[in-house]
Amino acid sequence: MPELPEVETSRRGIEPHILDTxxxxxxxxxxxxxxxxxxxxxxxxxxxxxxxxxxRAKYLLINTSSGTAILHLGMSGSVFVVDHGTPAGVHDxxxxxxxxxxxxxxxxxxxxxxxxxxxxxxKHKLLVSLGPEPLDDEFNAIYLWQRSRGRRVSIxxxxxxxAIVVGVGNIYASEALFMAGIHPRRAAGRVALPRYELLVAAxxxxxxxxxxxxxxxLRDFYGGDGEAGxxxxxxxxxxxxxxxCRRCNTPISAIVQGQRSTFYCKNCQT
DNA sequence: AAATATACCTGACTGC
DNA sequence: TGCAGTCAGGTATATT
Numbered sequence: 642m643p644e645l646p647e648v649e650t651s652r653r654g655i656e657p658h659i660l661d662t663x664x665x666x667x668x669x670x671x672x673x674x675x676x677x678x679x680x681x682x683x684x685x686x687x688x689x690x691x692x693x694x695x696x697r698a699k700y701l702l703i704n705t706s707s708g709t710a711i712l713h714l715g716m717s718g719s720v721f722v723v724d725h726g727t728p729a730g731v732h733d734x735x736x737x738x739x740x741x742x743x744x745x746x747x748x749x750x751x752x753x754x755x756x757x758x759x760x761x762x763x764k765h766k767l768l769v770s771l772g773p774e775p776l777d778d779e780f781n782a783i784y785l786w787q788r789s790r791g792r793r794v795s796i797x798x799x800x801x802x803x804a805i806v807v808g809v810g811n812i813y814a815s816e817a818l819f820m821a822g823i824h825p826r827r828a829a830g831r832v833a834l835p836r837y838e839l840l841v842a843a844x845x846x847x848x849x850x851x852x853x854x855x856x857x858x859l860r861d862f863y864g865g866d867g868e869a870g871x872x873x874x875x876x877x878x879x880x881x882x883x884x885x886c887r888r889c890n891t892p893i894s895a896i897v898q899g900q901r902s903t904f905y906c907k908n909c910q911t
Numbered sequence: 912a913a914a915t916a917t918a919c920c921t922g923a924c925t926g927c
Numbered sequence: 928t929g930c931a932g933t934c935a936g937g938t939a940t941a942t943t
Contacts, residue, residue: 643937675919675939699937716936717921732921751920753937767939794914803938811936899915901936 643714645808646851656694658722662739663690671734675755682758698807709762715753772806782837789829799829812879815904817843819878824910825903878904
């Protein structure tokens with residue numbers, strides 16, 4: 642599943658292949674993604690040259706001088722570069738052809754992904770209310786502490802709220818709270834500033850090491866499926882119910898919060 | 912306003 | 928071996 646590190650890895654992977662090349666056509670085999678893909682995209686994208694590929698939260702922004710394609714990979718999406726004419730599979734919903742002979746292909750079995758066209762992408766409805774990037778300086782302990790005052794929502798749901806901070810998915814939320822020693826059910830408003838220092842460091846740490854891992858295992862991303870469980874072996878809490886905590890040997894507990902599974906150590910996290 | 916539930920979708924897995 | 932049922936998960940949106 643594409644977490645922020647995989648989206649960033651995808652960005653780094655595709656950009657050199659499509660930068661400064663011109664879109665010759667777009668083929669949309671299935672418009673029924675999370676939202677129907679508008680025909681505006683078919684009309685506006687072809688003919689433009691790619692100026693950069695950037696990322697905001699888990700959105701990939703494929704920029705041209707006259708507008709931006711906004712792509713979200715959802716739960717099961719991936720993008721990769723193939724040669725023109727490579728046969729498409731059943732879940733290959735969109736192809737963007739370039740004058741280089743290459744095709745950028747979007748594959749998404751569960752169709753939770755989305756694709757939009759915008760001339761002002763950062764003001765797009767989907768992006769305008771997003772919180773800071775977890776690896777930027779404006780995401781820090783004081784910021785989190787201030788935003789959390791008076792909030793009774795659990796700390797886990799708080800850090801997964803994209804209006805607070807983007808890019809912390811279900812897996813990394815459990816991991817970061819484990820690293821910081823904070824109980825996932827604790828109210829966000831009852832976490833003290835020093836513990837937010839630990840939490841911010843943990844979030845940065847887990848995301849940046851996953852980006853490094855992603856860069857390694859997704860090396861042959863193009864044409865591959867890119868779904869390798871590159872971070873599996875590094876997980877300390879997620880998916881380890883009943884297994885020994887690596888710190889204290891207490892069996893890891895599993896609970897459900899907001900319809901999502903949470904894993905934690907009831908001895909180490911308070 | 913904040914918190915919580917729901918919807919979207921299908922591959923992988925479980926139990927009969 | 929097949930089949931029905933369950934689960935997973937990002938996030939906008941609806942509901943409480």
